[in-house]
Amino acid sequence: QVQLQESGPGLVKPSETLSLTCTVSGGSISTFYWNWIRQAPGKGLEWIGHIYYNGNTNYNPSLKSRVTISVDTSKNQFSLKLGSVTAADTAVYYCARGWAEFYFWGQGTLVTVPS
Amino acid sequence: DIQMTQSPSPVSASVGDTVTITCRASQDISNWLGWYQQKPGKAPKLLIHGASNLQSGVPSRFSGSGSGTDFTLTISSLQPEDFATYFCQQANSFPRTFGQGTNLEIK
Numbered sequence: 001q002v003q004l005q006e007s008g009p010g011l012v013k014p015s016e017t018l019s020l021t022c023t024v025s026g027g028s029i030s031t032f033y034w035n036w037i038r039q040a041p042g043k044g045l046e047w048i049g050h051i052y053y054n055g056n057t058n059y060n061p062s063l064k065s066r067v068t069i070s071v072d073t074s075k076n077q078f079s080l081k082l083g084s085v086t087a088a089d090t091a092v093y094y095c096a097r098g099w100a101e102f103y104f105w106g107q108g109t110l111v112t113v114p115s
Numbered sequence: 116d117i118q119m120t121q122s123p124s125p126v127s128a129s130v131g132d133t134v135t136i137t138c139r140a141s142q143d144i145s146n147w148l149g150w151y152q153q154k155p156g157k158a159p160k161l162l163i164h165g166a167s168n169l170q171s172g173v174p175s176r177f178s179g180s181g182s183g184t185d186f187t188l189t190i191s192s193l194q195p196e197d198f199a200t201y202f203c204q205q206a207n208s209f210p211r212t213f214g215q216g217t218n219l220e221i222k
Contacts, residue, residue: 044213044215045159045202045204045213047211047213049210059210060209060210061210094159096158099206100149100164100165100206101149101161101164101165101206102149102159102204103161106158107157107158108158
């Protein structure tokens with residue numbers, strides 16, 4: 001059974017860059033699509049973007065100017081960078097696998113940007 | 116972007132009841148729809164994919180139907196562990212978008 005685990009700082013200062021990594025175990029990252037999804041406290045889910053193992057990406061236009069998703073197949077990891085963060089970027093960030101629906105999810109990691 | 120609207124919210128029900136949650140897409144998404152269950156402090160769990168296909172390991176009391184713009188998630192014979200928040204998600208186009216969620220509460 002594939003498992004995903006997010007890691008990274010839980011606190012990011014305003015205007016700085018949020019950086020998270022998702023480590024995939026129980027299967028190779030060299031197939032499927034790998035996603036980042038976030039959920040602000042008490043709110044709904046927002047798809048940030050995805051990456052294929054060959055590096056092809058697709059981003060949510062609402063965040064595209066600030067987002068970079070990358071993959072490291074040698075480490076079975078993919079990463080998220082979100083620049084120029086504000087308090088509005090405070091959320092639980094999830095990594096997930098899937099192209100259409102999302103079949104496997106990490107447990108999520110809370111990232112706080114103080115106002 | 117495709118807007119996904121869920122109703123009703125919240126839903127109050129009792130153990131043993133049958134409940135139906137609806138999801139409407141702002142445009143035709145064929146059957147590109149998933150349903151998720153989320154419990155507090157946990158990641159969402161995929162229940163239904165392709166509008167009506169039960170994900171492996173999900174109890175058969177969960178079922179999904181619909182196509183085009185209108186979809187339903189039905190939970191038969193509610194169990195205590197079913198009280199949670201449910202989200203729909205369209206997979207027809209990018210960006211992927213989710214409904215606002217339906218909180219299923221114990222009556």
